[in-house]
Amino acid sequence: MAHSCTVCGRPPVDRYIVSMHGEVTCARHHAREGCVLCGRPRDGGESGWSSFTATTARCPTCSHQAVDSQEEARRHIPAVRREMAALGIQLDQRVRVTLVEPDVINLGSPGLCLGRTLQRIEESVTDVLGIEIARGLTATHFGATVAHEIGHAWLAQRGARGLAKPLEEGLCELFSGAWLKRRGTEFARTMRRVALENPDPVYGAGYRMVRDAVVSHGIAVVLDSVCTRSRLP
Ligand SMILES: [Zn+2]
Ligand SMILES: [Zn+2]
Ligand SMILES: [Zn+2]
Incomplete structure (x- = not known):
């Protein structure tokens, strides 16, 4: 060394x-x-x-490297949206991304929470109200977290309802991992590896389960199955 x-x-x-x-x-x-x-x-x-x-x-x-202000966030967000669109994940309605104090989104959460998607469910319609990202992440953590939360917003806008937690979080981790792969830096590669090796039964196991399904069936078949039947093919 x-x-x-x-x-x-x-x-x-x-x-x-x-x-x-x-x-x-x-x-x-x-x-x-x-x-x-x-x-x-x-x-x-x-x-x-x-x-x-x-x-x-x-x-x-x-x-x-921290993304500390809304102005800095605004500089990074268009590239994340573009890269997600290139992966086929494009929001029908644009969702606003705001920075919030890390303590606010970590109140009462057991692990560390870096972002969340606010939704309102009324009868059979889910409205995505906004995406909140913790202030002060590195640019790579920021992009990966926005990509993950855009995944939740996209699933809601596609009408995917009642997904098992490992399936929904695993899919969003897959989107985040795809964004990290495109970023192409050593740090992004390490973040992706850490996410894939995450021992968490929801995030890590969910990511590996969805990744295996994509390897077997391809991403289009997996997304279609999740959106229409709320399960993997
Ligand atoms: Zn030393
Ligand atoms: Zn550090
Ligand atoms: Zn999530």
């Missing part, structure tokens, strides 16, 4: 931890909870860290 440690600056000896950015940190510095976005360990006094939610923090690398 040619890199030097983010804390002591020396090549790590023995055990070390590699963040999703590929930065290395000696395992012995691991004093506090690490970066919530890339997993980099945090040493007590290290500067450049910033808070994400009230109980989580971002490392200097992730903080530096």
